[in-house]
Amino acid sequence: MSPAWPRQGLYAITPDERDTARLLARVGTVLQAGAVWLQYRNKDADDGLRGEQARELLTLCRRHGVPLIVNDDWRLAAAIGADGAHLGEDDGELASARAALPAGAILGASCYDDLALARRAAAAGADYIAFGAFFPSPTKPNARRASPALLRDSAALGLPRVAIGGITPDNAGPLVEAGADLLAVISGVFDADDPGAAVRRYLAAFTH
């Protein structure tokens, strides 16, 4: 992973938005406000729409100097020249993705509540490890729950640690204190009345 990418801050993840113009407008606000990474995630789009939206988001991210990570599909990430891909337990082998992606591509791994999985992800070449869900998630109500202790216990792996799941500006502080480098958020940003203000509130968790 390029040392140029920020190691700390808000990692915004897109909501399931089918209207591409509206998606770009919403994401533009969030990047302008200071989100440092973006993940394109859309569980409600077919391959054609996902390709179109991923390409448009990449152009937007380039304008803001923010890396674009594609969820679930490293082949799409490679096809459009995105900065990386995020894979969960149902999204294929990390080692295969690592071998196929260009040098320097970011490969993220979901590790849920499982430190052993994080160790295996690190060994397979992941660039960051994600744990969650730390709180009840409006986006994924059935997500497995994780404890902040995992953030401390995984420090020795030496990879950036991402926290996800029901994170709000009000509950983010203890996760940062426990070692979260990046806060990955969907609803807390995109369902907020003022997404830009919400981004700034998340960023404040890193300065307190």
Ligand SMILES: Cc1ncc(COP(=O)(O)OP(=O)(O)O)c(N)n1
């Ligand atoms: C940063 C980050 N962490 C975790 C996930 C979840 O990935 P996964 O378990 O594959 O679930 P879906 O997002 O595909 O529903 C993520 N996307 N990003």
Ligand SMILES: Cc1nc(C(=O)O)sc1CCOP(=O)(O)O
């Ligand atoms: C996509 C995802 N993965 C999770 C995990 O625990 O691995 S929780 C989650 C949903 C995150 O959305 P929100 O910020 O709205 O809770």
Ligand SMILES: [Mg+2]
């Ligand atoms: Mg997935």
